[in-house]
Amino acid sequence: MENILSMRPRKVFEKLSIPIDEIQEIHLQAEQPLMIKHQGKEMMIDVCGNPGVPEKEALLVSVEDIQESLAYICQYSLYAYEDDIRNGFITIRGGHRIGVSGQVAVEAGRVKSISHVSSLNIRISHQIFGCGNKIFKYLWDDGKPCHTLMVSPPGMEKTTLLRDLIRLFSNGVEEYPGVRVSLVDERSEVGACYLGIPQNNLGIRTDVMDCCPKAEGIRMMVRSMSPRMVAFDELGDEEDIKAAVYAVHCGCKVLATLHGSCMEDVLKRLGVRNHRLFERYIFLNNSKYIGQIDRILNQNYQTIYESV
Numbered sequence: 001m002e003n004i005l006s007m008r009p010r011k012v013f014e015k016l017s018i019p020i021d022e023i024q025e026i027h028l029q030a031e032q033p034l035m036i037k038h039q040g041k042e043m044m045i046d047v048c049g050n051p052g053v054p055e056k057e058a059l060l061v062s063v064e065d066i067q068e069s070l071a072y073i074c075q076y077s078l079y080a081y082e083d084d085i086r087n088g089f090i091t092i093r094g095g096h097r098i099g100v101s102g103q104v105a106v107e108a109g110r111v112k113s114i115s116h117v118s119s120l121n122i123r124i125s126h127q128i129f130g131c132g133n134k135i136f137k138y139l140w141d142d143g144k145p146c147h148t149l150m151v152s153p154p155g156m157e158k159t160t161l162l163r164d165l166i167r168l169f170s171n172g173v174e175e176y177p178g179v180r181v182s183l184v185d186e187r188s189e190v191g192a193c194y195l196g197i198p199q200n201n202l203g204i205r206t207d208v209m210d211c212c213p214k215a216e217g218i219r220m221m222v223r224s225m226s227p228r229m230v231a232f233d234e235l236g237d238e239e240d241i242k243a244a245v246y247a248v249h250c251g252c253k254v255l256a257t258l259h260g261s262c263m264e265d266v267l268k269r270l271g272v273r274n275h276r277l278f279e280r281y282i283f284l285n286n287s288k289y290i291g292q293i294d295r296i297l298n299q300n301y302q303t304i305y306e307s308v
Helices: 007-015 063-073 078-086 133-139 158-171 214-224 238-249 263-270
Strands: 023-029 035-038 041-044 089-091 097-107 110-123 148-152 181-185 206-210 229-232 253-259 280-285 292-298 303-306
Touching: 007 063, 023 063, 063 078, 063 110, 078 089, 078 110, 133 158, 133 280, 133 292, 133 303, 148 158, 148 263, 158 181, 158 206, 158 229, 158 253, 158 280, 181 214, 206 214, 214 229, 214 238, 229 238, 238 253, 253 263
Parallel strands: 148 253, 148 280, 181 206, 181 229, 229 253
Antiparallel strands: 023 035, 023 110, 035 041, 089 097, 097 110, 280 292, 292 303
């Protein structure tokens, strides 16, 4: 991970006492302190790698740091990553996603490019084996997997939980048999594919369609791969919802995530016609730790699991 950073921040992370795989985010903003997110808390870092220092002692990120880091991230070929940058993020090997912000050029009402990049937010991908074990049994009903939606605001590790649940459904656990899973991984975050091969363990029955728009990928996988379950990250616009409904009507179970914090957010996104699409709703929060599973509701919005 340090190899995508410019030399000054890289030297800081070489001295940092916190292991890189425990860091959730690295934030570089021009003329602002170098910051990380660890266990849900933001910390500033000084030149000696000491976390949690006051602002006046923190390393100040320069414009040159941003430019040099972006060059490393894009392997000195910004043109090759032009489409990714236009969408506001770049996904690199390992499934790590780098958010990009700067000056936007608009053409015909759409973003044409982002230039003069002033901030990079590196979200570090984690695979935590077994984080879905405790709740897995609640996602079955009468011997069949349930249509399941995971809900939380950004940055609470719902993608990490999604990754582990895919693995569990794919491999099977004790009395729960493994099922064929088709993952549509639009941003390469879940499987972290490299040359088409997932770098993360997604189980023995999981097929991955990498870097494909969700709606199109869902239809392709349903038609061609005979899945029992279709999985994807971040249920988005109306087209995504229509594709999920299509998968359900074809007899597939759906496992997905959505940005939100409560049932009202879910219902608002799904709309009146699709408000009964899912049979299980998993809500996460970070009141105790990142990725904490707060509660699970059934299709009648009744609580069937609650953390204590």
